[in-house]
Amino acid sequence: MTDAQETQTQEVLQFPRLNERAPEFKANTTHGMKELDDYKGRWLVLFSHPADFTPVCTTEFSAFARAHDEFLKRDCDLLGLSIDSIHSHVAWVRNIKDKFGQDIGFPIIADISMQVAKAYGMVHPGASDTSAVRATFIIDPDGVLRAMLYYPMTNGRSVDEILRLVDSLQTSTQHGVATPEGWQPGDKVIVPPPSTTEEAEKRLEEGYECTDWYFCQKSL
Incomplete structure (x- = not known):
């Protein structure tokens, strides 16, 4: 070449x-x-x-x-x-x-x-x-x-998927959260996981819906 x-x-x-x-x-x-x-x-x-x-x-x-x-x-x-x-x-x-x-x-x-x-x-x-x-x-x-x-x-x-992705990105940007698979407006969002052991200890007591310390959701 x-x-x-x-x-x-x-x-x-x-x-x-x-x-x-x-x-x-x-x-x-x-x-x-x-x-x-x-x-x-x-x-x-x-x-x-x-x-x-x-x-x-x-x-x-x-x-x-x-x-x-x-x-x-x-x-x-x-x-x-x-x-x-x-x-x-x-x-x-x-x-x-x-x-x-x-x-x-x-x-x-x-x-x-x-x-x-x-x-x-x-x-x-x-x-x-x-x-x-x-x-x-x-x-x-x-x-x-x-x-x-x-x-x-x-x-x-799928134009519907692109529209959904715009909704998801706007929600993440505005609220500082993540969105799960297939998320639609009105669904629960994911709270960013803790980055220290101290935060992980407190996470289960912060009022979120938690499956475990790293996986917590909330409604907006």
């Missing part, structure tokens, strides 16, 4: 990391130019799809569109992306409205240069060198990357 090929491979395989600043971007979208700082003070779900005018992607975009108001209720915006032109995006959005009766109310990044896709690790050579996999990034109001989900090109995401 030449030095140029090695550099290119490293660039393609670059991935962002949780609890660090999300990669900056400024890109043309179906709603005009957008950059990461436009979403400061709000949550953001940035998600990629392999290509416009493909069946699995159409089901995903329709599902995100149906749930758009629910995300907005949580002060969370949606932003799509694929390695297609702005004209392809516009035509596809019109096609979804015409053929499936669904308005797409959120912007879609046109990333022909693959600049945003590479910065976010959306391009996986094992899947495709020219298309983004189904990647989802949840970014908090401070621009910090809080969660990442990757799906193969053959299988669509």
